[in-house]
Amino acid sequence: MWDSTHLCKFCDKKQTVPAQDDVCDDTRDFGVVEFSKVDTHLLPTILLIGRPNVGKSTLFNRLIRRREALVYNTPSDHVTRDIREGIAKLGYLRFKVLDSAGLEAEASSGSVLGRTAEMTANVLRKCKVALFLIDARDGLQPMDLDVGKWLRKHALEIKIITVMNKAESLDDRFGSVSEAAARTWGFGDHVALSAETGLGMNDLYQVLRPLLEQHMLQTVQGTDETNEEVSTLPLQLAFVGQPNVGKSTLLNAILQKERVLVGPETGLTRDSVRVEFKFEGRTIYMVGTAG
Numbered sequence: 001m002w003d004s005t006h007l008c009k010f011c012d013k014k015q016t017v018p019a020q021d022d023v024c025d026d027t028r029d030f031g032v033v034e035f036s037k038v039d040t041h042l043l044p045t046i047l048l049i050g051r052p053n054v055g056k057s058t059l060f061n062r063l064i065r066r067r068e069a070l071v072y073n074t075p076s077d078h079v080t081r082d083i084r085e086g087i088a089k090l091g092y093l094r095f096k097v098l099d100s101a102g103l104e105a106e107a108s109s110g111s112v113l114g115r116t117a118e119m120t121a122n123v124l125r126k127c128k129v130a131l132f133l134i135d136a137r138d139g140l141q142p143m144d145l146d147v148g149k150w151l152r153k154h155a156l157e158i159k160i161i162t163v164m165n166k167a168e169s170l171d172d173r174f175g176s177v178s179e180a181a182a183r184t185w186g187f188g189d190h191v192a193l194s195a196e197t198g199l200g201m202n203d204l205y206q207v208l209r210p211l212l213e214q215h216m217l218q219t220v221q222g223t224d225e226t227n228e229e230v231s232t233l234p235l236q237l238a239f240v241g242q243p244n245v246g247k248s249t250l251l252n253a254i255l256q257k258e259r260v261l262v263g264p265e266t267g268l269t270r271d272s273v274r275v276e277f278k279f280e281g282r283t284i285y286m287v288g289t290a291g
């Protein structure tokens, strides 16, 4: 069923998408990896971290759409703090998301060092990315600085993205806070959003997408010889370029058949074409974009 009021949240074209979905075919098709077909244990993990009340649980719930939440203790870390884990769905991306209360418990008692912080550090080591949440309305608080310092020390191998939450009613004042935060800690990427209303989730998607795609491709390459399950992950290859540069010709040459209409007229390929074939046992989706 199609709903004309429902627009793609993740591309600039604002195309109409099915009511039960949230992305248009372009966004779905042009991904490098089909995340929805990847085994959940192979998905990258992202940790939500920050002082209490910045909106970690709210963002967690939005990312998992209030489904699949799994609360468990981590016996190997010998602590009783709960970590919530779920499978996040953001556009065509899928990833494991962890909502950790470990660090904040210590932070609220005045120290970010101790057993629960240690546990958070252990969890952090399994993560690809940490989303460091700050309340944009409050600006930077001393406890944010503590968490930031702690992250700098413990998350050396992990990409940190500063998320300025509760940004739904802020104007340009917000941007400078966000940049200042990112600059102060040297974390670079920062995103303004509202976990409560969903504003800015597209920005989060844009920042996460290349990181997670690259991670999945590295996973595939790094484990090709040892893990057959991974090496058979479907791969998506998009042919992108100006009209008439030869995308369709190249696509046809690789496929060794006339799958796409080619000709000298600019923009002859009017619709995106998606072709599935097998190469050395792996499913490859090749997508020719419209001229």
Ligand code: GDP
Pocket: 050, 051, 052, 053, 054, 055, 056, 057, 058, 059, 165, 166, 167, 168, 193, 194, 195, 196, 197
């Ligand atoms: P946590 O302690 O970091 O997990 O924070 P919570 O998710 O429990 O949120 C703390 C409070 O902030 C709750 O009252 C939420 O409703 C509120 N909150 C979370 N996200 C937003 C947001 O984007 N905008 C506003 N205005 N409030 C938010």
